Amino acid sequence: MAEKRAQFGTKIGVLMATVGSAVGLGNIWRFPYECGNGGGAAFLVVYIAFVFLLGVPAICAEFSLGRSSRKGMPLSFRVTDGSRRWDILGYASIIAAFMILAFYAVVAGWTLEYIMDSVTGLFKDTPNSDRHAQFASFVSGWRAVGWALLFLLINALVMTGGVVKGIERVSNILTPLLFLLLIVFSVNSLLMPGAAQGLEFMFKPDFSKLTTEVVLGALGQAFFSLSLGMGCLVTYSSYFSDDTPLVKTAMQISVLDTLVAVMAGVIIFPAVFSFGMSPAEGPTLVFEVLPNIFHNMPGGSFWSFLFFVLLALASLTSIISVSEIVVAFLCDCFGMTRIKATCIVTGISLVTATLCSLSFGSLAELNLFNIFDFLSSNVLLPLGGMGLCVFVGWRMKRSAYLEQMKRESGVPAFVFDYITIGIRFVAPACILTVFIAGLL
Numbered sequence: 001m002a003e004k005r006a007q008f009g010t011k012i013g014v015l016m017a018t019v020g021s022a023v024g025l026g027n028i029w030r031f032p033y034e035c036g037n038g039g040g041a042a043f044l045v046v047y048i049a050f051v052f053l054l055g056v057p058a059i060c061a062e063f064s065l066g067r068s069s070r071k072g073m074p075l076s077f078r079v080t081d082g083s084r085r086w087d088i089l090g091y092a093s094i095i096a097a098f099m100i101l102a103f104y105a106v107v108a109g110w111t112l113e114y115i116m117d118s119v120t121g122l123f124k125d126t127p128n129s130d131r132h133a134q135f136a137s138f139v140s141g142w143r144a145v146g147w148a149l150l151f152l153l154i155n156a157l158v159m160t161g162g163v164v165k166g167i168e169r170v171s172n173i174l175t176p177l178l179f180l181l182l183i184v185f186s187v188n189s190l191l192m193p194g195a196a197q198g199l200e201f202m203f204k205p206d207f208s209k210l211t212t213e214v215v216l217g218a219l220g221q222a223f224f225s226l227s228l229g230m231g232c233l234v235t236y237s238s239y240f241s242d243d244t245p246l247v248k249t250a251m252q253i254s255v256l257d258t259l260v261a262v263m264a265g266v267i268i269f270p271a272v273f274s275f276g277m278s279p280a281e282g283p284t285l286v287f288e289v290l291p292n293i294f295h296n297m298p299g300g301s302f303w304s305f306l307f308f309v310l311l312a313l314a315s316l317t318s319i320i321s322v323s324e325i326v327v328a329f330l331c332d333c334f335g336m337t338r339i340k341a342t343c344i345v346t347g348i349s350l351v352t353a354t355l356c357s358l359s360f361g362s363l364a365e366l367n368l369f370n371i372f373d374f375l376s377s378n379v380l381l382p383l384g385g386m387g388l389c390v391f392v393g394w395r396m397k398r399s400a401y402l403e404q405m406k407r408e409s410g411v412p413a414f415v416f417d418y419i420t421i422g423i424r425f426v427a428p429a430c431i432l433t434v435f436i437a438g439l440l
């Protein structure tokens, strides 16, 4: 091994880095549009149920595997099982990571463009009727490519700082800042005239709206948002210290991640109703509706600047965690230095992100953006997550993973049963359902 394995310096650093991974475009860009499509409150109820039924046990499974083996993907399987039979799961994670890096960088790049637009006052100067055409023309061009590439370079800069100095330091600053901005924004939205209607949409469930599609959408969203199924949390937990509380951290991540998603809804839906827009706008909700809202808001340029800075920062801490899966793999398996590994990951991603971005323009026929999104979220993540739970629940010794979790005090005994049943039965069953539905 080229370098001694790094460890997170502090408990709060562990929490900030793992929450920083979970909280990203998944919460602030994807959750509101999925929730809007799924009819609001009914989606939210099912989503929260999945986070705690499946999410918490699955996070514990990834944590136990990562810390007991002190390895990332795929070595954690190899070291634990003493064979190469499960390596395929690790390689699937690496492929999924590259796919997510590519399209995530593109959407994150859009946030950088919108930060610029906020500064130059473009939202203020463009009438709402032109918004759609303006966004379509931007995403189809080379400007969008440029922003995606810039985002990847910023990511590389943080990555070369190393685990403790880079990720931890950045996350320690960014994550609390993100929460602060979200609170300011929620208050701002709650003062809007459509606040009551927005809150009713978010919090008053109409279960007649629950279709299989909505339920599966909520399951997939829980999965993506918690960074589950591709060994991201296995890799991070391989840097945990021996006494990092796994169950508590899993709980904290789930609660905070859900809180951010709900806050994003509280920010977006009152605004959507205040300006007579549709909550079921789809993936363009944040990028087309919010500028409209900012256009009509007093101090709009200032608020849009803050919002897109927040979104860019949240995306950065998430994309860092995706890159870390591959960087740890290259360091552990090939003895590379972090700098060399980061250069390789960034080099490949620069090419794939360019191809993804051009999927909205000259490469629309191929549409690598959609292919990567579909293959990673609907195929590789569910498959990997199911494999991880099956491996930890059925292949690892029960005493081995329970020993990892039982190192912390103050956790009631029934919690361990809930986690064990979740890892062995509930999570694999739910994930299998998502996988089959994704294929269909």
Ligand code: PHE
Binding pocket: 021, 022, 023, 024, 025, 026, 027, 100, 224, 225, 226, 227, 228, 230, 232, 318, 319, 321, 322
């Ligand atoms: N959870 C991140 C988000 O919500 C995305 C992500 C997925 C990060 C998988 C790591 C692994 O944006």
